[in-house]
Amino acid sequence: MRKRAVKNQFQELPVTFRFIHTSDLHIGRKFANIPQPVDGNIRGRLMEARHGAIGRLAQAARDQGAAHVLLAGDTFDTATPSPVVIRQALAAMGEAPELIWWLLPGNHDNLRDAEPLWEAIHRDAPANVIALTDAAPQDMGDAATLLPCPVAFRASASDPSEPLVTMASDDGKLRIGLAHGGVTDFTESGTAIAPDRDRSARLDYLALGDWHGRIAVSDRVQYCGSPEQDRFKHGRRGVCLSVAIDGPGAVPLVEEVETGSFLWAQVDLTLHPRQDAAAALTAILPGAGRRDVLLRVSATGWAGLPDHVDLQRAADRCAPEFAHFELVTDALGTQYETADLDEIDRGGALRLAADGLMDDAESETLSQADREVAADALARLYAYVREAAR
Template structure:
């Protein structure tokens, strides 16, 4: 028989994004939180589009062990509204069974008929000839391989075996708390659906991370995905289709400048031209630029920032090329000129530490920027 399902994980519903500074409009965190809820509907749509009746969530459906009643109830209501789909929720490290016990009790007691909590390692039959083998996370740091029991779970001959787990896969040779990358083979699994890694990662054709359907960090450089998985029959290689689900793109990119390059033009060439409102971008400037280049780069970043969901320029790695002409732009004489000359001398003094030289250079760049602003 052919069996189709959607593999997703790490929705982290209720995450507040306090690590991001709130822009002046005060709306970014709210937009990011709402986008995570929207993914429930998007996963349901992906299931319908691919003829799947089940969505397997491989842990961390909730960002914490104590989501607000609104977060919990609205999530269950959204899943209830996708009535053609059965949602299978596996406790992860953020919403593990011990710390989040009240959540799982409430879900088990009050959830809609199409929402199922997987609170033990017992086999669940998803359809005739299809067994789901869940590995719920009991505590935040279990300290052991939670898939270790899978090879001992018996199923009838010819039955499709699908594992569902939350944790990291590395070479299985150190502390014993990671999932071995060959677990699909040792447990006779047709597919092992994993969560915990927020990016898309294919360990093997039978062992895969879907990643979060909505990204939440500057790490993976792509929008969120889920996976549509088709298993033609027991033992057959699964067919895995990536489905882009994310609303926001988080990117961390480097802007390498060289002597004589127009810093502002280089930044503008680097910035994406489309969908800036849904893009969070960190730009790390490196190389060398004169003080005028530093100032122009900052002005360009400030000019474009309101077009983005978030834009951060980090110029700590951008060295400064000093010149007397730059000092003349600050002042020709007087106290400001003396301060600028002192800072330039410290920035170029090799007897000082690298940190002290960097502090002096940054102060000189700031003084130059103030002088340019005052001259307008």
């Protein structure tokens, strides 16, 4: 009995399997929706940040002790990225030879539309980059089997994760699913991923891509979001997920690792008439790191004509400090006062024009678009006159 107790004391403990879950790099995206300033190159910086995410993912894997990086679709933004974009992305992955990069076709780089892309990856990729163009089990070593579901078409009429149910894996190995698409409940059309796919396919973890925000569907079903954000709605820098699983059936330990270099943020600014609009704007701006922040300020409430002018001038002053800056005033109402119109002119043609624009801006018979045009024109007239008086 004593001998058996000593032996049990030194039995090997299960080795934790670790990997990085990421998706939606969209390498090669051109960001045509972001205005390019005359003296800046924000689009170029954003494009370079997407390529640079490869190196940051590699570093995250090293820091977390992971040997595998799972890319759950949309590694490339289009089905036809340039040869330079492809080769440079593959070369960057090859610069981390200690890692295995698993690339799954998504809806942007799906198998049908991007056939030449995946042929190029098969042909030119370094040995540590594996293109998952078949829905077939992949050996990840002694601990795990990867079960990929490549996207064949940009739009599908079925659940892209359905093949996971019948995919085989060796006994005693982790079953890790990799898919790209949205999750729905069972009352929907059935064209999206079932939220309980981990149970129906006996998965230890399902790594999903497609949604650019970070969402935990359940302990075993996770969206990592994009490692480099590209829209204002998420309000945080991009992350990848470090996943650690002690063995089959164990609950995965999932940790977010920040990888984004740019912050896309949207903030609300509520104003009231005669408020110091410039000071109110300054108070909500980040104090540091503005060069790497894309900021959209949505102004609401009410402001007088002078407030509108002061707000726009304050925005114009601070905008060059940011990677990108937007001031949205569509929902900011204007309160008109006689004293403000008197500043334009107490009589004569300018006053007649101002009165006419004010009437149109407050009209109940004109369309919303026409009222907004009139309000904008009046605000511009006020700003011009005020500037000329300086």
